[in-house]
Amino acid sequence: MRRLFPALALTLFCLCLQSLAARAFEIEDRIRLGAEGGAVLSILSTTDITAAEPLLRAFLEQRPDLAVDYIVASANSIHQAIAEERLAYDLVISSAMDLQIKLANDGFALSQPDAAEVAGLPHWAHWRDLVFGFALEPVVIVASASAFDPGHLPRTRRDLIDALREDPERFRGRIGTYDPAASGAGYLFATQDAGFGNAFWRLAEVMGRLDARLYCCSGDMIDDLATERLLVAYNVVGSYALVSSAKGSDLIIIPPEDFTLLLIRTALVPKTAARPDLGTAFLEFLLSPAGQASLKGTPGMTPVRDATADLPSSARTIRLDPGLLANLDRVRKSAFLVEWTAAMTQP
Amino acid sequence: MTDSPARNRPARLGSGRVALTGSLRRKLVLQFLAVAAVVAVALFFAVRVTADRAAEAAQDAVLGAATIALSEGLRAEEDGLDLDLPPTTFSMLSAMGEDRVFYRVTLGSDTVTGYGDLPLPATLPPGALPEFYDASYLDTPLRLAAVTRSMLVDGRQVTALAVLGQTRFGQRAIADSIARRAALLGVGFFLLAVPLSLWAARSILGPVGRVTEAVARRGPHDLRPVNQSVPRELGPLIGALNGFILRLRGALSRTETFIAEAAHHIRTPLSTVRTEAEIALRQTQEEPTRVRLRSVIRSVEESSRSAGQLLEHALVLYRTDRVDRSEFDLAAVVTALVEAFRPTAELRDIALALDLRAGEVPVIGDRLMIEAALRNLVDNAIKYSDADGTVDVGLTVADGSAQVTVSDRGRGLGGASLADLATRFRRGGNVTDVVGSGLGLTIVTEVAEASGGRFSLSPRDGGGTCAVFSLPLR
Structure with missing residues (x-):
């Protein structure tokens, strides 16, 4: 919202694009067990x-x-599949906590009157008896081993900006x-980042100037880091990076010390459910307890029950409440994306 | 409420059957409780309604502020409309009860953003103040607020409308919690009212019980007016009761006066008849006439004696009404009495023995009445003794009372009890040959009662009768 503001017409154009996209609910992967x-x-x-298979087997x-x-x-596909x-x-x-909240707010979630009580979840980990968070994950910067001199690792976003500017x-x-x-x-992380200050937009400009590559998923970024096609990936979901480094790839995981977003993975039972x-x-x-224990097996995932245990002190948990709806507003979203695009495509 | 005074006291008084129509105390308690229940229910609803309104007003204030914030986030830019929508606008609405949030922004007749089918207010709110309304959306009741703003977009003046709606789970939760407390308050108030109304009914009906107690405690001849101090409401009842007592006393007193006068009027001509008969007896020598004259004299004596006792009885009744108590020496009275009877006894060759163990025996009572009672006792003893017999009169002091014992070797009680013999005009079954009215023991019993003493009559060991008249010592 700093430079360019979208026209109403552009907004409507984006909406048309979105509804066209809605036709394409794409299944990315599928497994049948049991x-x-x-x-x-x-x-x-x-x-x-x-990441999910151990849990399913348990x-x-x-x-x-x-x-x-x-x-x-993808999160957007899931929202379309249920809501539309x-x-x-x-x-x-x-x-995508914001889309989960939107599903629940718009009446697509079945209420689970007993679940929150039975599980005794902390207040921040559920919204009403509709959306339940079961795990926390940090959103981190991941660098390949050769990206920075040892001892000069960027520890904050400002450090990262400086490092990128020094050696474009x-x-x-x-x-x-x-x-x-x-x-x-990605949209959720970007809007939350933007809400915490200007560092995000400055970083976006720098990344745009350096022809940053854009990804759909954390897994792809990790793969490209492993093959050294990428040196640095910003806003990667922690569990992917940690799983990968547990497998032996040489990655450096940096939770930014200015603030580290904590994502809550949530589940809801849709109204459309057959069972x-x-x-x-x-x-x-x-x-x-059994499910939470088996979540512990995934590196980078913290079960909500023992949250605050091994989280960095700079952690900022994304609030699971209708405040997330504000960023899903279509005028705001298109304005944000226009601004993002402008930051990415430098003259 | 089984100890209700209205139900039990009359039965204790022995005044026969009283037709009872419910209990005043129960009625009072029930009415108090009914009032308390009404107040408790009113309290519950008052608290509930007030709390509901307060919770709604508080929620409306937040909703209104958020709606104004939403409308102020609208910005007209050179190429369109932008919306600055801080997430806290929605977070704030959801904070209280995790409410669902819906919004809609229209510009003219186009929906710019938000939920395109969210209900709009019936009329556009005129100013910057939000207009609140209720509507149903997605099968959920919503509270909505709408604010208009006039904006210049693309050189045209258009009206932007910001609508923000929320569910009221939070408000309902607060209202429910307050309602629970209000219900507790009402129930508590009512429970507190139960002992209080019992206490109040008891204290209100207390004076009635006290008056009843005072009247019930009275002796059989106590016809004084009730002078208990009573609440104003009981005044007329006590007034009526006292009037009734006065009339009763008047009637009784007239009856006794009538009897006394009648006895007196009979006695005087009787003594004339007796004197005349005695003179006639002395003057005639004809045996049949003398026999008849003796029979006349005997009958006249009997009538005169009866008239005397009627008079004495009337005196006792009269004096028990207004007991004239004074302190006197019972020993002196007994001695004087025995001396007065000595000539009569000697005439029939009967010995009168007096046994005075104690010295002075001071008692309090009506001296005339007590004399009359003792006189009747000694007279009876002499009357029913055979010639050459002995009548023993004794005075002892024991257990705080003075006892006068009069015993004879006469014919005894013939199996009759004191209760029988003390009835007016009732005489023993074995005394038809002796002159008597049947009033003597009645007088003794009544005097004993009126003086706070006791009277008993029992067969004497070895034949005869033993009468014991006791009085409390001073």
């Missing part, structure tokens, strides 16, 4: 299969009578971040 012929719990999620150990149909899609196409899924798991040729085309226009999580009881069962499993 008993053949049993009742099927269908889960729509943004979490990729590698659940199926408790409920061997069930089968799970686990479908991975009214597809029948029993549980929606997403890292080294980083040109080798910086990556989310494309907020394509990724729901809402199964959705609720998995939700309860996620919040149960």
Whole structure:
């Protein structure tokens, strides 16, 4: 909102584009686990299969009578699938907190009157009895081992800006971040960053000047970091980076010390669910001690039950409440994206 | 309420059946409780309604402020409209009860952003002040606020309308919690009213109980007016009661006066008849006439005696009404009495023995009445003794009372009890050959009662009767 403001016409144009995109609910990945012929719990999620599979298997150990149909899609696709196409899924798991809140606020979530009580969640980890957070994840800067001199690692956004400005040729085309226009999580991180000060816009300008590459997902950024196509990735969901470095790739994970966003992974049972009881069962499993314990197996994920345990002191948890709706406002969103595009495409 | 005074006291008084129509105390308690219940319910609703209004006003204030913030975020730019929408605008609305939030911004007739089908207010609010209204959206009742703003967009003056709506889960939660407290308050008030109304009814009806107690405690001849101090409302009742007592006393007194006068009027001509008969007896020598004359004299004696006792009885009744108590020496009275009877006894060859163990025996009572009672006792003893018999009169002091014992070796009680013999005009079944009116023991019993003493009559060991008349010592 600093430089260019969108025209009403442009807003409407964007809306048309969005509704065209709505036709394309794309399944990115899919896995089916559990008993053949049993009742099927269908889960729509943004979490990729590698991260989710241990959790699913732990659940199926408790409920061997069930089968799970686990479908991975982007946050925007998931919102369209539920809110517009009214597809029948029993549980929606997403890292895009704003879209989850919007689903619940607009009446697409089934209320779970007992779940919050049963699980005894902290107040910040759920919104009403509709949206339940089960894990916290930091949003971090990830650098490949060769990106910076040892001992000169950037510790804040300002450090990163300075490092990029000092050696533009080294980083040109080798910086990556989310494309907020394509990724729901990316848009959420960008708007939250912007809400915490001007550092974000300055960083966006610098990244734009250095021809930053835009990604749909954290996983792709990690892959490109591993192959050294990227030197630095900004706003990467912590678990992906940590999983990858646990696998042996040589990545440096930097939680920015000025502030580190904490994302709450949330789940809700959609009103369109064919078997809402199964959705609720998995939700309860996620919040149960057993489910929370198996979440601990994923590096970078902190179960909400022992939150504040091993989080950096600069952590800022994104508030799970209708305040998130403000950034989803279409006028605001298109204004934000116009400004983002302007920052990215330097003359 | 089983100890209700209205129900039990009359039965204790022994005044026969009283037709009872419910209990005043129960009625009072029930009415107090009814009032308390009405007040409690009124309290509940008053608190509830006030709390609801306060909660709604508070929520409306927040909603109004947020709506104004939303409308002020609208900015006309050179190429269109921009909306500066800080997330706290919505966070704030959701803070109290995690309410759902909906909004809509229109410019002229176009919806610029937000929920395009959110209900608009019936009329456009005129000024900068928000207009509040209720509507249903997505099957959910919503509270909405709308604010208009006049803006210059693309060189044209247009009216922008900002509408913000929220569910009222938070308000309902607060209202429910206050309602629970209000209900507790009402129930508490009512529970407190139960012992209070019991206490109030008891204290209001207390004077009635006290008057009843005072009247019930009275002796059978106590016809003094009730002089208990009572509340104003009981005044007429006590007044009426006292009037009734006065009339009763008047009637009784007239009856006794009538009897006394009648006895007196009979006695005087009787003594004339007796004197005349005695003279006639002395003058005639014819045996049949003498027999008849003796029979006349005997009957006249009997009538005269009865008239005398009627007079004495009337005196006792009269004096028990206004007891004239004074202190006197009972020993002296007994001695004088025995001396007065000695000639009569000697005439029939009966010995009168007096046994005075104590010296002076001071008692308090009506001396005339007590003399009359003792006189009747000694007279009876002499009357029913055979010639050459002995009548023992004793005076002892024991256990704070003075006891006068009169015993004879006469024919005894013949199985009759004191209660029978003390009834007016009732005589024993074995005394038809002795002159008597049947009033003597009645007089003794009444005097004993009026003086606070006791009277008993029992068969004497070895034949005869023992009468014990006791008086409290001073």
